[in-house]
Amino acid sequence: RYIAMCEGDDYWSDPYKLQKQFDLMESDAGYSLCCHSAGIIYENEAFGGEALIKPFKGSGEISPEEMISKRTNIPTASMFFRTEYAKSLPDWYFDCPVGDIPLQLYLVLKGRMYYIDEPMSVYRSGSAGSWQESMDKDESRLFAKWEAHYSAMERLYRAFDAESGGKWRESVDEALRRQRFHIDLKEGKASVVKDSSNRLFVSELPASEARLQRIKADLPWLYELMRRAYKLIKR
Numbered sequence: 001r002y003i004a005m006c007e008g009d010d011y012w013s014d015p016y017k018l019q020k021q022f023d024l025m026e027s028d029a030g031y032s033l034c035c036h037s038a039g040i041i042y043e044n045e046a047f048g049g050e051a052l053i054k055p056f057k058g059s060g061e062i063s064p065e066e067m068i069s070k071r072t073n074i075p076t077a078s079m080f081f082r083t084e085y086a087k088s089l090p091d092w093y094f095d096c097p098v099g100d101i102p103l104q105l106y107l108v109l110k111g112r113m114y115y116i117d118e119p120m121s122v123y124r125s126g127s128a129g130s131w132q133e134s135m136d137k138d139e140s141r142l143f144a145k146w147e148a149h150y151s152a153m154e155r156l157y158r159a160f161d162a163e164s165g166g167k168w169r170e171s172v173d174e175a176l177r178r179q180r181f182h183i184d185l186k187e188g189k190a191s192v193v194k195d196s197s198n199r200l201f202v203s204e205l206p207a208s209e210a211r212l213q214r215i216k217a218d219l220p221w222l223y224e225l226m227r228r229a230y231k232l233i234k235r
Contacts, residue, residue, distance in 0.1 A: 003083050005100075006121070010077040013039065014120035021080035024114055032082060032111030033104070035062075038075035039122040052119060062113040067104055068160075068171040070178060071204060076100045077121035085110050092159035097152050105160045108168075146183045153179050177201070190216035190223075 002025065004018055014020075021034045038053045055072040056062065067074070079100070085107060093102040107113065154176055161172045181201040184192045193202050193213045202210055216223040 001083055003081055003086055005079045006077045008124075010038075010075075010121060010123050012077065012121045014118065017120040018080070020116060020118075020120070024116065025080065025082070028112075030112050031114055032085060032107040033113040034080045034116065035074050035078040035113070036116040036121070037119045038078055039119050040125055041122060042125045053123060054117070054119075056115050056117065059115060059117040062115050064108045064168055065171045067108050067113060068168050069174045070101070074100070074104060075121055075123055077123065079103070081107055082110075090159075090163065092156055092163075095152070095159075096156045097149060101153070102156055102160075105156070109164060143187050146186050150179060150183045178204075185213060190214075190220075193217055 002022065004021065006012060012018075017036070021036075024034050025031050035055075037055065040051045040053050042051070053073060053075050055074055056066070076099075081103075089103075089106060093099075093106060096102045157172045157176055161169055177197075178201055181192055181198050190213045192198055193210065194217055202213075205213070212223070212226075215226070
């Protein structure tokens with residue numbers, strides 16, 4: 001009756017996770033998705049450390065606009081949804097290089113969504129074999145890979161927009177601008193942090209990353225020194 005996702009080397013960390021999500025979904029047939037916060041481990045960082053993926057401030061329903069605009073990531077290993085929806089996925093779901101975002105968009109069309117503000121799974125960032133690691137591995141093809149990814153995401157969002165009759169077009173447009181901003185950063189275009197039209201997206205970055213990108217944009221020589229020092233530390 002339900003599907004609970006747990007990809008790669010992510011893992012569930014709360015023994016009552018499935019029961020809590022099951023009870024929530026059983027309480028209201030109008031819910032199409034239940035998700036929650038998650039721990040995050042940065043495995044390839046020089047100083048290690050742990051953090052928290054906390055998409056929203058507290059438990060409660062997620063508006064379609066919040067899910068579509070993607071101001072924050074929904075942990076994939078937190079997704080719990082009705083099996084019936086997996087049996088009728090649209091063509092645009094299969095035309096995307098990632099599986100979580102098109103699934104979330106599809107579930108927007110199927111009902112309401114609920115967020116439990118409890119970290120009941122853990123996401124590993126940068127581990128060997130991960131999607132992110134594979135995208136960043138070949139620096140010679142980095143630009144082409146990220147541009148192809150953006151094109152695929154643009155097709156996805158436009159297809160979703162068409163299927164939803166343009167009901168949430170403003171959120172779709174914001175999501176694509178946010179995607180463009182982050183891909184520009186991936187491609188080394190630090191100057192985008194100085195563009196006033198990106199002020200919202202800069203404010204969403206972790207404070208340390210925002211500072212680093214500003215240094216890269218304003219003082220590239222200092223950034224290069226820091227980058228070399230970081231590589232030495234990682235060795």
